Amino acid sequence: MIEASSALANASEAAETSEAALEPDLVAITLRINGVTRTLAVEPRMTLAEALRGPLGLTGTKIACNRGACSACTVLLDGNPVCSCMTLAIETQEHQITTIEGLAQGETLHPVQAAFIEHDALQCGFCTPGMVMSCAALLARNPAPTAREVEAAISGHFCRCGTYPHVVAATLAAAKARKA
Amino acid sequence: MTMSDENARRETFPVGIASVGLDSVTRQVPASEPPPLPPNAELSVIGKSVPRRDGRAKVTGETRFTVDIALPGMLHGRILRSPLPHAEVRSIDLSAAARRPGVRAALAIAEPRDPSTRRLRYIGAPVAAIAAVSPAVAADALPLIRVDYQQLPFVADLSAARDPGSPRVYEAAASAPPGHPSGWPAAAGLPLSGNVRGPAIDQRGDPSSGFAAADVVVEGEYRTQVQTHCCLEPHAVVADWRDGGITLYMSTQFTAGVRQELAEEFNLPLSRVRVIVDGMGGGFGSKSSLGNYGRIAVALSRAAGFPVRIILDREEEQTDAGNRPGTWQRLRVGAKRDGTLTAIAIESYGTAGVTVGAGIGNFAQAIYPCANFRSEQSDVYINAGPGCAMRAPGNTPGAFGYEQAIDELAEKLALDPLALRERIDPSPVRREERRIGAEQIGWQRRHAPGADPGPVKRGLGMAQSLWGANVQIDCACEVRVMRDGSVEVLSSVQDIGTGITTVLAQVVAEVLGLRPEQIAVRIGDTEFPGGGPSYGSRTTASITPPARTASWQVLQTLFREAARALKASAKDLVAREGRIVVLSEPSRGMTFREAAALLRTDRISAIASRSDDYDGFRRRMGDAALAQQDLGGVQFAKVAVDTETGIVRVERVVAVQDCGRPMNPLQIESQVQGGVLMGLSYALFEERILDQHTGRMVNPNLEQYKLAGARETPAIEVVLLENYQGQSATDAYGIAEPSNIATAPAIANAVYNAIGIRLRTLPMTPSAVLTALGKVPARS
Numbered sequence: 001m002i003e004a005s006s007a008l009a010n011a012s013e014a015a016e017t018s019e020a021a022l023e024p025d026l027v028a029i030t031l032r033i034n035g036v037t038r039t040l041a042v043e044p045r046m047t048l049a050e051a052l053r054g055p056l057g058l059t060g061t062k063i064a065c066n067r068g069a070c071s072a073c074t075v076l077l078d079g080n081p082v083c084s085c086m087t088l089a090i091e092t093q094e095h096q097i098t099t100i101e102g103l104a105q106g107e108t109l110h111p112v113q114a115a116f117i118e119h120d121a122l123q124c125g126f127c128t129p130g131m132v133m134s135c136a137a138l139l140a141r142n143p144a145p146t147a148r149e150v151e152a153a154i155s156g157h158f159c160r161c162g163t164y165p166h167v168v169a170a171t172l173a174a175a176k177a178r179k180a
Numbered sequence: 181m182t183m184s185d186e187n188a189r190r191e192t193f194p195v196g197i198a199s200v201g202l203d204s205v206t207r208q209v210p211a212s213e214p215p216p217l218p219p220n221a222e223l224s225v226i227g228k229s230v231p232r233r234d235g236r237a238k239v240t241g242e243t244r245f246t247v248d249i250a251l252p253g254m255l256h257g258r259i260l261r262s263p264l265p266h267a268e269v270r271s272i273d274l275s276a277a278a279r280r281p282g283v284r285a286a287l288a289i290a291e292p293r294d295p296s297t298r299r300l301r302y303i304g305a306p307v308a309a310i311a312a313v314s315p316a317v318a319a320d321a322l323p324l325i326r327v328d329y330q331q332l333p334f335v336a337d338l339s340a341a342r343d344p345g346s347p348r349v350y351e352a353a354a355s356a357p358p359g360h361p362s363g364w365p366a367a368a369g370l371p372l373s374g375n376v377r378g379p380a381i382d383q384r385g386d387p388s389s390g391f392a393a394a395d396v397v398v399e400g401e402y403r404t405q406v407q408t409h410c411c412l413e414p415h416a417v418v419a420d421w422r423d424g425g426i427t428l429y430m431s432t433q434f435t436a437g438v439r440q441e442l443a444e445e446f447n448l449p450l451s452r453v454r455v456i457v458d459g460m461g462g463g464f465g466s467k468s469s470l471g472n473y474g475r476i477a478v479a480l481s482r483a484a485g486f487p488v489r490i491i492l493d494r495e496e497e498q499t500d501a502g503n504r505p506g507t508w509q510r511l512r513v514g515a516k517r518d519g520t521l522t523a524i525a526i527e528s529y530g531t532a533g534v535t536v537g538a539g540i541g542n543f544a545q546a547i548y549p550c551a552n553f554r555s556e557q558s559d560v561y562i563n564a565g566p567g568c569a570m571r572a573p574g575n576t577p578g579a580f581g582y583e584q585a586i587d588e589l590a591e592k593l594a595l596d597p598l599a600l601r602e603r604i605d606p607s608p609v610r611r612e613e614r615r616i617g618a619e620q621i622g623w624q625r626r627h628a629p630g631a632d633p634g635p636v637k638r639g640l641g642m643a644q645s646l647w648g649a650n651v652q653i654d655c656a657c658e659v660r661v662m663r664d665g666s667v668e669v670l671s672s673v674q675d676i677g678t679g680i681t682t683v684l685a686q687v688v689a690e691v692l693g694l695r696p697e698q699i700a701v702r703i704g705d706t707e708f709p710g711g712g713p714s715y716g717s718r719t720t721a722s723i724t725p726p727a728r729t730a731s732w733q734v735l736q737t738l739f740r741e742a743a744r745a746l747k748a749s750a751k752d753l754v755a756r757e758g759r760i761v762v763l764s765e766p767s768r769g770m771t772f773r774e775a776a777a778l779l780r781t782d783r784i785s786a787i788a789s790r791s792d793d794y795d796g797f798r799r800r801m802g803d804a805a806l807a808q809q810d811l812g813g814v815q816f817a818k819v820a821v822d823t824e825t826g827i828v829r830v831e832r833v834v835a836v837q838d839c840g841r842p843m844n845p846l847q848i849e850s851q852v853q854g855g856v857l858m859g860l861s862y863a864l865f866e867e868r869i870l871d872q873h874t875g876r877m878v879n880p881n882l883e884q885y886k887l888a889g890a891r892e893t894p895a896i897e898v899v900l901l902e903n904y905q906g907q908s909a910t911d912a913y914g915i916a917e918p919s920n921i922a923t924a925p926a927i928a929n930a931v932y933n934a935i936g937i938r939l940r941t942l943p944m945t946p947s948a949v950l951t952a953l954g955k956v957p958a959r960s
Contacts, residue, residue, distance in 0.1 A: 043316065050315075059248035060241015062461075064412050065494050069883035072412060100241035109239065117235035120846045123854060124677025125238030126412035126461030132239055151890040158882060160412050160462050161677050162854030164890040 029090050033058070034102025042089050049073045049084035052099060060100035060129050064158070071157040074130035075099045081137045083156075100129035103136060111174040112136045119170035123161035131157050135171040144175055187211045193794075193906025194219050197612055205906050207794040213725075213909050214691070214732035220841065220902060224756075225690040226910075227902075229846035233682040233701060234459075234675070243459035246416040246431040247491055254418065255284050255311040257480045257490040258318040259473065260325050261500070262290075262300040262307055265563040265875025266334035266347070269298045269307065269327060277310055277324040282317035285484035286310045286325070289476065300329075301349055301534045302565045303876050304499030306472050311480040311488045334563040337872040338506060338531045341375040341562045349375050349534060349561035361530065361539025361557040362574060376529070377536055378558030382545065390523025390552030394514030398588045402511065402581035403941040404540075406531075406868035407504040409570055410887060413461020414494070415501050419477035420487040425452030426478055430470075433463040434713035435672045436654075439706045441470040446478065457704040460676045464858075465569035466502040467676075468715050473501075498880035502568030503868060505530045505538030505559075509581045513589055519603040521550040528557045530577075532567025535559075543578035543921075547646045547812075548586070548604040563875050569715060571858060572647060572917035576924065580863075580942060583643035583925035588938065591629075597642060597929065598623065609903055610644060613814040613836040616899055617642065621816040621834045630936025635824045638831075639934025645921035646812040647717060649840070649913050655712030655722040656789040659688055659730040661738060663782050665773030667692060668700040669730075673711025673723045675703060678916060679847035680719050686843060687724050687910065691731035693755030694772060709787050717811070717914025720843060725909035726788040732909075733786035741778040742770060793907040811913055813837035815856065815922040818894075819930040823953055826946030830860055830894040830927055838901045840913035849898045852919040856896050859923025861888035864943050 026041040033056065040055050049066075052058040052075070061084055064072035068086040075084045076098035103110045112135045115121070122128040131154060138145055138153040145153070150171045154164070191209045193216045194202045202219065209216075220227025237243040269290040278286040289306045291297045300307065308325050312318035333347035340346055350356035353372045360370070360380050370378050391397060411431075418429040425448060432438050435455040442453045460467075473490050481488040492501060507530035514523040524545070530538025541555035570576075590600035598614055605611070618624075626640040657671035669688050675681045681703065685696040692699075702708060712722045735755055742760045743750040746768060754763045761769030818832040833856050842848050865886035869878045879885045904911055924942065932938045937952045950956045 045316070053248075058241075059244070062245075062412075063247070064414065065882040067494075067881065067883070069881060070412070100239075104240060109236070113236075113239040116239045117231050120229075120232055120235075120850045122232070122235065122238050123679070123850055124412065124462040125234065125243055125459060126245060128238045129241045151893075154890045156889075158410070158412065158887055158889060160410050160464070160854075160858070160887070161850070162857035162893075163850060164857070164893045165853050165896055166850060168890070 027090055029093050031089070031092060031097060032095070033097045034099060044088070044090055046089050047085050048075065048087040048089045048092050051089035052084060058099050058101050062126055062129055064126065071134065072127050072130040074133045076133055076137055079137060079140055081134045100133060103132065110136055111177050112139065112171060115170035115174035115177065119166045119173060121163050121166040121170040123163055127157060127159045131159065131167055135167065135174070138171065139175055139178065143178065145171070147172060191216050194904045195906050196904060197609065198902035198904070200612060202904065207906050209794055210791050212733070212788070213729045213791060216906065217728070217910060219904065223690055225686045225696055226843055227841065228844070230682055230686055230696050230844055232679055232847065233685055245413055245459040245461050246418060246429050246457065247414060249418045249429045249489065251418060251420060251487040254487040254489055255313060255480070255484055256315045256318045257309055257311045257477055257488045258322050259306050259476060259490070259496065260308040260322050261496065262303055262305040264300065264329055264331055265303050265336060266332040267300045267329040268332060269300065270330050271328040272308060273326040274308060276326065277321045280317070280321040280324055282313040283321045284311050284313065284486065285480050287476070287479055287483060302499070302563050304496065304565050306476065309476045309480055311484045334875050335375065336563050336870050336875040338508060338529065338560055338562060340872065341531070341560045342529060344374045346375060349563055356561065357535050359536040361536060361559050362542055375561040376558050377561065379556035380539070381554070381556050382541060383554040385552035387523045387525050387552045387554040391512070391514045394522045395517040396589065396592045397512060397514045398585055398592060399512045400581070400585055400588065400940055402509045402584070404507045404577040404580055405866070405942050406506040407570060407862050407866050408498050408868055408885065409464045409466035409502060410882065410885070411462035411464060411466060415467060415471070415473060415492040415497055416490065417474050417477045418487055418489040419481040421478060421481040427454045427456065428474065428478065429456050430474060431460055431467055432457050433467045433674065433676055433715050434469070435674055435704060435706050436710040437468070437713055438470050438474065442478065445470070445475060455706045457674050460674055460704070463676045463714070464571050465573065465715055468569060468713065471501065494882055495880040498868070498885065499565045499877055502566060502570070504570035504573065504576070505532040505567040507538055507540050507577045509540055511544070511581050511585045513585050515589055515593065517593065519593055519595060519600050521548060521604055523552040524550050526555040526557070528555070529560050531560045531562050533562055533564035535566040537567055537573065539574050540578035540581070543575040543646060544582040547582070547644060549606065564870055571855070571920045575645070575647060575921045576859070576862065579643060579645060579921045580924045580928065583922070584928050584938060584940065587929045587932070601644065607810065609838050609901060610812065610814060613838065613901065617814050617816045617834045617836040620897060620899065621818060621832070623816070626933065629933050632934060636820050636822050637934040638818065638820050639930045639932070640816065640818055641926050641929030641931070641933050642814060642816045643922040643925035643929060644812060644814050645918050646810070647918040647921065649811045650716040650718040650721065651790060651793060652712035652718050652722040653790050653792065654710060655726060656709035656787055657711060657723060657726050657730055658709050658785055658787045659727065659734050660783050660785045661734050661776055663776055663779045665776040666700065667694065667698060668702055669727055670702045670708035671711035671723060672706045672708050673703050673719060674714055676714045678714065678719060678851060679844060680723065682847060683720060683724060683843045684727050687727045688731045691728055691755070692735055692772065693757055693759065717917040719914065721908070721913045722790050724843065724912050726790050728909045729788035730786040733788060734784050737784045738775050742775040745778055746770065811838060812918050813922060815926045817923070817926040817930040819927060819934055821931055821934040821949060823935060826949035828864055828927070828931055828944055828949060832895045833923065833926070834897045834899065835919060836899040836901065837915060837919055838903045839915040839918070840903055840905060841911045842900045842902055843910070843912050845900055848900055848915050851915050852898045853896045855916060855919025856923050857888055857893055859920050860892070860894070860927065862942065863924035863927045864888070864945070867943050
């Protein structure tokens with residue numbers, strides 16, 4: 001079914017010798033991620049999601065649609081949920097970035113994380129990091145949301161496994177647990 | 181697999197629905213398998229809502245999905261895809277792309293000299309592929325590949341493709357894929373006429389005399405759309421070809437199957453092929469095989485000498501990674517005045533794009549017995565990406581039509597829809613499900629169709645589902661007890677989000693008298709015994725019996741060691757609460773760990789495989805087109821239809837489901853909610869829109885392809901039956917597909933109850949509702 005091109009061998013050699021010279025311009029940026037300062041060189045076109053998952057090695061943030069339609073890539077910028085796939089890395093230098101890796105306090109899970117486990121608010125788990133971030137952000141600005149408010153907070157998120165009812169239940173329970 | 185009499189023994193099993201009352205049955209059990217498992221009420225771990233084992237890793241982002249795998253030196257693959265719905269590649273020039281700095285391999289997939297690959301039959305078909313040092317370099321290099329296409333006439337519409345004068349998707353009959361519309365690989369001899377493959381005819385009895393004997397006949401045409409899987413994790417693979425072998429990391433529903441495909445495709449012994457999946461972000465049928473992107477990743481890795489990762493973007497996935505075929509169905513059902521079914525006739529044309537498998541008839545022939553049945557099903561090729569299995573293939577579109585036809589029949593007979601089903605459905609399980617669901621939804625408050633005054637009209641509807649109690653015999657797992665008392669269970673079976681990791685820990689813990697968190701679960705790797713596929717709702721049914729059997733076998737070995745030390749008979753020992761004790765004298769015993777320390781080798785281990793269902797199978801996948809299936813449920817929906825905007829809002833769904841022995845009710849509830857929501861989304865929103873003038877999908881993404889979200893989610897109440905049949909060491913079956921089948925027809929029947937007009941086409945959009953109400957003209 002598949003045949004290698006005969007041009008391949010020569011082309012690879014050419015690439016080895018000329019690659020460095022033709023590398024697009026890189027920009028050095030400094031990001032504050034989960035309370036830690038990280039400096040890296042990125043192409044201006046690199047999104048925050050790509051920077052997190054690539055050079056920064058923070059793969060907990062997921063890319064599912066890469067165009068702001070599903071919210072799987074949600075991180076917090078100064079506490080506000082944003083789609084990191086729609087945000088350029090170079091735009092985020094002046095902000096505090098929180099990713100799913102930075103939500104728990106050491107071994108102690110954020111109440112939303114603990115409630116997600118208890119209420120089985122996940123199945124395959126791929127939308128889960130983004131969903132957790134949005135629900136945690138909601139509780140930070142609204143400590144006692146209604147079910148409708150939780151639904152609104154996650155209305156940009158897709159979960160193909162259909163965990164929404166358990167996500168709402170878990171977030172309401174987390175709000176209660178924090179008050180108690 | 182077969183058991184001889186001298187190796188079997190008779191055992192008495194509980195049977196029936198626990199909430200109704202249990203009976204018993206005697207069955208033949210292989211000597212190597214444990215005694216019957218008592219009902220859940222008598223167990224300590226199985227049947228309990230144990231928290232998901234991988235929950236912590238998933239909420240902290242630690243779970244490693246295939247898209248997260250980065251190997252040293254790994255390259256990034258991209259696939260150049262056909263921009264034309266039907267074309268032949270005249271020439272292909274890879275040199276400019278291959279010379280691009282950072283590109284490490286470039287391959288032609290459509291070869292101008294190769295008649296078997298140069299023809300492209302849909303937009304999105306692979307043409308060439310490259311591997312480069314970064315995704316950005318790969319994306320930049322892809323447009324440098326120069327291809328000369330010869331455009332060919334195409335057809336991208338189901339009804340247009342049925343026209344004998346329409347362009348042929350396959351000019352030569354030999355190149356058109358054979359196969360049965362039901363998806364079974366059989367029936368190679370089906371005729372091909374133009375683009376129409378079929379009809380495949382299934383018949384029993386004498387339908388024409390059945391219709392002649394009918395007092396009432398209902399007849400209707402139904403249409404269902406193409407639905408796409410939209411798993412949250414993109415299709416992804418990392419291929420690492422080295423030392424004459426392949427290690428493949430893949431987001432797959434079947435590690436062992438992909439290994440088999442790789443060995444055949446690349447002519448390697450199985451021992452040189454390893455397939456691994458850790459976190460797996462959903463499949464729903466679309467990740468069942470190696471796929472062209474898997475083959476391409478391996479070929480690129482072999483060519484480049486480095487690992488290669490390919491992640492499909494949403495457009496690639498929506499156009500080339502499978503979909504649920506669209507269908508056109510004509511149904512006729514005849515009945516006597518008392519409701520007795522006298523004849524069923526089905527004609528269907530469906531399209532799975534360039535492939536086959538768009539049949540719908542399995543549902544109607546099996547759900548309510550009828551002596552006279554005939555289905556004529558045809559696949560119609562069009563120039564669109566291939567269909568594949570999707571959550572209850574066939575039965576989900578089939579139920580949309582047939583369960584409405586049954587409701588229509590009830591109305592003609594002046595019977596309540598539940599009363600008619602009481603007469604035609606012999607299943608005691610479905611009867612109990614109907615009783616529970618009707619009470620919970622408040623069925624007695626259901627009004628006459630369209631009787632709700634005011635512009636927003638409410639309605640109640642119901643429908644039933646049916647799915648095979650599928651089992652994979654080629655399914656094994658190993659249980660090990662180490663000398664330090666640690667325990668692990670190993671299998672290539674994969675957890676695609678359904679929770680089998682947790683369930684395996686529950687099964688082993690139950691047998692060994694331990695807590696589930698004490699069991700290490702190592703799965704998703706073909707280095708372990710082959711664990712079967714996660715499709716056809718058969719993971720739990722297939723892997724939990726061997727897990728229990730293997731646990732029981734190692735425990736017998738441990739008992740022998742402990743018995744010596746305790747000066748007791750091994751037969752008198754039991755394992756519970758972390759101890760091994762003499763049953764008659766529980767103070768005499770030792771901890772599980774102390775018993776393990778007695779082992780003379782570093783571990784004991786047992787590998788068990790799935791045996792035949794006790795007293796034999798009733799149904800195997802693929803060979804029982806006219807068999808009675810028996811796993812299912814009943815769903816009730818309450819809707820509000822706004823007759824001014826046409827918006828259908830589902831307010832509440834009650835889903836009463838059967839999956840044999842429920843292993844973990846919380847996880848099952850999650851899965852049933854997911855099945856209902858996917859059914860609701862199918863009913864109201866989802867549709868692949870193919871522009872028949874260009875052959876292009878115009879919504880190949882997640883924003884214009886409409887999915888139900890949190891605010892479209894109704895209250896979903898899940899009721900699980902505990903239904904024992906004494907058929908295996910665990911008596912557990914699947915739930916994924918049965919929970920998806922009844923939702924769309926239940927909503928459609930509820931919409932009819934609300935507005936008094938039947939919607940026979942999916943999705944039931946506001947425009948379709950307003951058209952049905954005569955408020956806007958029909959779409960051409």
